[in-house]
Amino acid sequence: MTSIRTRFAPSPSGYLHVGGARTALFNWLYARHTGGRFILRIEDTDKARSTEDSIKAIFEALEWLGIDWDEGPFYQSKRTEIYRQYIERLVRTGHAYYCTCSPEKIQQMREKAMAAGDKPRYDGTCREKNLGPQPGAVVRFRAPYSGTTVLKDVVKGNIVFQNSELDDFVICRSDGTPTYNLAVVVDDLTMEINTIIRGDDHVMNTPKQILLYKALEAQLPVFAHVPMVLGNDRSRLSKRHGATSVTAYRDMGILPDALINYLARLGWSHGDQEFFTREELIQKFDIAAVGKSAGIFDPVKLQALNADHIKASDPASLAPRLVPFLARTGIEARPDQYMAKVIATLNTRSKTLVEMAEAARFYYLDQITFDEKAARKFLKPAVAPALEKLLAKLEQLDEFSDKSLEKVFIQVMEETGLKLGKIAQPVRVALTGTSVSPGIFEIIGVLGKKRVTDRLEKALEYIRERSG
C-alpha cells in the first residue's frame, strides 16, 4: 500500500479565506490521518495577480491554524522548464499541436457560435496543420471529439462528461508559459500527488486533467471534490458576507483549534459529535464521510464552538494568546501565574479572546473608574458600614480562599443584617467598577489583599464625597 500524498495549492492573489483554509485542512487532516504526506504548492503562474504579500499572508494563516507541510512550498513560477518538457512531449506524441489562430479570431469564433446557439469552442482550424513552434503560437491539447470521460469522485460519485462538450484547450500560452490545467497535472504528477482534495468548483476542469493524465500515460490520482462554503444568502462566500479571511477570525479572538473544528464540521461529520480537539480530528477524519452539499458559513456557531474551546483550554496555555488582546485595550501584561488565575475566572464567560480581554481589564488597572450608573445604584451611604466592616476583616485575613472569604462575608452579613445580594453588588462595583463580573469570592481571591483593600477604600471615599 503506497502512502497518501495530498497537497494544498493556493494561488497567491489575496489572503487565505476560510474556504481555502478548509480545503487545506481536509488535505492536511487526511494526510495526517493516514500517516501520509502533505505538500504545499504556490500556483503563481499568473504574474499579474500573484503578490509576495499574498504568499506571506497564506503562510501566516496556515501557521496560525497549525497546518504544517512536509514538502514545499513549491512555486509554479520556478518550474517553467519542467512544464516545457511535458508540453513538448505532448506535441511529440501527437496529443497536442501548435495553433496560430489569433485571439481575435478565436473571439469571433466564439461570438459566432454563441449567436448560433452553440457552445463556444475552438473549431480545430490548426488541428491537422501540423504546425511547428513559431512566435505567437499557442499549444492546444488534441481532445477527443467523441466518447466520454468519467470522473470517479470519492465524494460525488461517478460523473460522466461527454467529450463532445470539451474543446482543444490551450495548454501553453504564446509566451511559452503553461496554462493552469497543464501546470496542475504536471505538478501533481511530478510531485506524486495521489489524492487530490479540492473545492468542487474544480469539477469542470477535471475531465480536461484526466485527459492529460491519460495522454501522459500516467496513473490517475484519487479525486475528492468537497462542496463549497457559502454565505448566508447561499451565494459563494465573499467579503460582503462579512469577514472571510482566516486572520480576521484570529483578530476577532477565535482560537485556531476552534476554527479548525468548525471548518472540519462544515461538510464533514462524525455521528453527533460537535466538539473535536485537533488530535481527535486527525484520528477521526475521513473523506468518505464528507457530505455532497454546500454549506453556509455561520459565524455565530463558530463563536459558540470557540466558547467551548476556551472552556476546555488550560488557563495557563491561553495566557500567551490573551496578551495581544489585552495590549489592544491598553493593558501590557505578561502571561504569568496571575494571568492564568485571571483566565480561570473568565473562561466560562467569554466567547472570544476579545471579550475575555475586555472582561479582564479590571484585574490589571491601577485605577478603577466606576461605571456611573453602577456606582450611583450600588455605592450608597447605606452600604458604607458593611464595606467598612469587610475592609477591616479582610485586612486581618491572611489566606484568601473561597472558604475563608465566604466566612468573612457571612460575618458581615450577620453584623449588618444585610443579605449577600445587598453586599456583593457594592463590593463588585468597588472592585471592578461595574456591576458585572465573575463571582465575588473569585475576584477577591485573584486580586489579593492589597488591591482589594485599596479599592474598597477608594469606594468608601467615593461614597463619602457623594454624601458629603
Added chain:
RNA sequence: GGUCCCAUCGUCUAGCGGUUUAGGACGCCGGCCUCUCACGCCGGUAACAGGGGUUCGAAUCCCCUUGGGAUCACCA
C-alpha cells in the same frame, strides 16, 4: 443559455429500506441554579422542496418538476 453538481429544522448535520411520534448542535423561547453576568442543568420551538414510480414497507432507490450552486479564458 449549455454542461455539471446539490436538496432533512433558520443554520451545521445524524439517518445509509422497516429499530423514527425523524436524533444532535447553534440560534431562539421558557424554567431551574444564583452575589451580578455567564456557565451548567431541564424543557420547548422548528425539517424530510413538490409530484410520480419501485417495494409488503421510502427521508432513505429511480424518474420528472422546482429551487439553489458551480462552470463555460492564452485566470487559477
